[in-house]
Each structure stands twice: as C-alpha cells, then as structure tokens.
Amino acid sequence: MKICKNIRSLKIELNKIQKNKCLSLIPTMGYLHLGHLSLIKKAKKRKEFTVVSIFINPKQFGPKEDLDKYPVDIKNDIEKLKKLKVELLFIPSRKEMFDYKTSAYKYKPLKIQNILCGRYRPNYFPGVADIIIRLFSIINPDKSYFGEKDYQQYIFIKKLLKKLGFKSKVISSKTIRENSGLAMSSRNQYLSIEEMKIANKLYKFLKLTKKDINDKKNISKSLIKYKNELLNAGFTKIDYLEVRTDDLRKANINSTNKRLFAAVFINKTRLIDNIKV
Numbered sequence: 525m526k527i528c529k530n531i532r533s534l535k536i537e538l539n540k541i542q543k544n545k546c547l548s549l550i551p552t553m554g555y556l557h558l559g560h561l562s563l564i565k566k567a568k569k570r571k572e573f574t575v576v577s578i579f580i581n582p583k584q585f586g587p588k589e590d591l592d593k594y595p596v597d598i599k600n601d602i603e604k605l606k607k608l609k610v611e612l613l614f615i616p617s618r619k620e621m622f623d624y625k626t627s628a629y630k631y632k633p634l635k636i637q638n639i640l641c642g643r644y645r646p647n648y649f650p651g652v653a654d655i656i657i658r659l660f661s662i663i664n665p666d667k668s669y670f671g672e673k674d675y676q677q678y679i680f681i682k683k684l685l686k687k688l689g690f691k692s693k694v695i696s697s698k699t700i701r702e703n704s705g706l707a708m709s710s711r712n713q714y715l716s717i718e719e720m721k722i723a724n725k726l727y728k729f730l731k732l733t734k735k736d737i738n739d740k741k742n743i744s745k746s747l748i749k750y751k752n753e754l755l756n757a758g759f760t761k762i763d764y765l766e767v768r769t770d771d772l773r774k775a776n777i778n779s780t781n782k783r784l785f786a787a788v789f790i791n792k793t794r795l796i797d798n799i800k801v
C-alpha cells in the first residue's frame with residue numbers, strides 16, 4: 525500500500541493507474557471500524573483501484589463538539605488497510621487540504637441540509653461539502669462509497685456531487701452493527717460501560733417504533749410514544765426521531781420507501797441511526 529501525505533505525491537501515484545481501471549475513493553476520518561472496512565471490501569471485491577483518505581475535517585465540527593477528542597489511531601488504521609490490500613492511503617495535513625484551490629466549484633447550500641442533523645449541527649453539511657469538494661477535485665474518483673448509518677450525509681454528497689458536475693458514482697452500503705444492534709461508529713468508544721448498555725437499546729427501540737408505526741398507522745403518535753420510551757430508557761436528549769422518505773422528503777403513512785431516523789444523546793455522546801420502515 526502506498527501512503528501519500530501530500531497532494532503532489534498522490535497525483536503522481538494516481539497518474540500511474542491504468543486508464544481503464546475503476547478508481548474508487550472511500551473518504552474517512554480514520555479510527556477505522558468494520559463499517560469502514562465493509563465499504564473498502566466492496567470496492568476491493570469489484571477489483572477497483574481503492575483509495576482511502578483519512579482526514580479529520582475540523583470544518584464539520586461545531587465549536588462545542590468533539591473535534592479535540594476525536595479518536596485517532598493511524599498505526600492501527602494502516603495495519604487494517606494493508607490487510608485489505610488497499611492500493612493507496614491519502615493522509616494529508618490540514619494545511620495541504622485547505623490551501624488547495626477549489627474556487628472552480630461554486631457550492632450553494634442544498635435544501636436537505638436544513639433538516640435532521642443539519643438542523644442541530646449547522647456546521648456539519650457546509651463542512652462536509654467543503655472537504656468533499658476538495659477530495660473529489662484532487663482525486664476525481666469514478667466511484668465513492670459511504671455507509672448508510674450516515675444516510676443523510678450519503679444523500680447530501682450524492683446530490684452535491686451531481687450538482688457540481690462530478691462524474692463519481694456514489695454508492696451506499698448497509699450499516700454494520702455490533703451484536704447488540706448498535707451501529708458501528710468511531711464515536712462509540714466515548715461511551716462508558718454504563719452508557720454502552722443504554723446505547724445498545726437504540727436499535728431495539730427503532731425496530732419497536734417501526735412496528736408500532738406499521739401496526740397503528742399513526743406516525744406522529746408512534747414517534748411521541750417512542751421518544752418517551754427512549755428518555756425512560758436512559759437516553760438523555762433526543763435531537764430527532766423522524767420518519768422521512770428515502771430521498772428525505774416529508775413522509776406520511778402512505779409514502780413508499782420510508783425510513784425512520786434518530787439522533788439521540790447519552791450524556792455528551794451523540795448517536796445517530798436509521799432503518800427502513
């Protein structure tokens with residue numbers, strides 16, 4: 525595996541790739557878990573030239589969020605990527621990334637960044653847009669892979685890239701879960717043992733909410749009921765528990781392709797998850 529720490533060396537490596545080979549990018553913030561690895565495996569299985577980027581993007585964190593304590597373990601990440609025979613790892617510095625000129629791409633906020641996570645984390649989607657535009661204009665991959673745990677991010681990036689005229693096909697991959705059902709996330713390691721016991725209940729509650737919606741056919745009543753259940757189970761705050769269509773429009777009981785979205789806190793740790801309804 526080649527490791528490139530700057531854009532110049534990365535471009536030299538990218539220029540060596542055969543012209544007919546599919547170039548795939550899996551952008552990450554490191555501290556890789558099985559969710560990330562499943563995206564990489566998907567690209568590798570398709571025999572694509574697989575580039576993984578690791579960059580903790582400060583712009584997508586709010587002033588009171590966890591940027592300073594976001595977990596880092598580059599050595600371990602490199603081991604995992606080598607085992608999967610990833611062709612190229614890109615680990616740029618902040619200076620390298622933010623000095624890169626992307627003024628050719630005029631980013632206008634998308635409507636879907638005002639809902640769900642965007643409503644509660646106003647820096648998040650503008651920050652993601654900024655780094656995605658940088659990564660994609662440097663690498664220009666044919667394909668890119670994102671996990672469904674961050675479903676809104678996946679739709680956002682897909683729409684953003686299309687709007688800006690990037691050729692990359694944006695592919696999603698199903699959420700990878702612990703045995704308890706807890707969606708894998710680098711942030712899970714912030715949880716104490718006691719907090720983990722609560723976190724482990726989230727998926728069960730999502731499935732119960734889904735069942736209640738399908739049985740009772742009254743979305744708002746089910747959501748009110750299960751917001752209370754979540755709070756009673758030890759979740760300390762709920763940003764949202766909401767049903768939307770899979771393209772993130774408002775949903776009613778008759779909408780097809782509905783998804784249930786949740787963002788909840790256990791003390792300082794914010795967890796998100798979503799399932800099909």
Ligand code: PAF
Nearest residue numbers: 551552553581652655674
């Ligand atoms: O999902 C993530 O890890 C990040 O939001 C991403 C897509 C790598 C952008 O920084």
